[in-house]
Amino acid sequence: MRAFDYDLDYKNLDFRMQPELYRVGRGEQGVLLVEPYKSEILPHWRFATPDIATESSETIYQMFLDYLADGDFVGADMAHIFKQKWDLCRENKDYLTMKAEHCERYKEFE
Numbered sequence: 001m002r003a004f005d006y007d008l009d010y011k012n013l014d015f016r017m018q019p020e021l022y023r024v025g026r027g028e029q030g031v032l033l034v035e036p037y038k039s040e041i042l043p044h045w046r047f048a049t050p051d052i053a054t055e056s057s058e059t060i061y062q063m064f065l066d067y068l069a070d071g072d073f074v075g076a077d078m079a080h081i082f083k084q085k086w087d088l089c090r091e092n093k094d095y096l097t098m099k100a101e102h103c104e105r106y107k108e109f110e
Contacts, residue, residue: 037078
């Protein structure tokens, strides 16, 4: 597996138009750089309460299915990464920590 390439011009790169440049990273590598997917998925990344978190997870999972149906591997992988992070935090049932530690970090890229 090739490592995620941090040297690309992510501010001007559209992975929907150039999916061949996408590299599957380890864990969350590059998740906040890959456009247009970051901008499509991140607005649904909400965790103020368990109910809002559940709705967020369901929305992102549906996005994952939609990307798969469209044959969009990059979008599906990005949605999977966001959903996987949500599942990890849900398993720990620690929504306040999740919001403080993870969501605040993601907000700086909005």
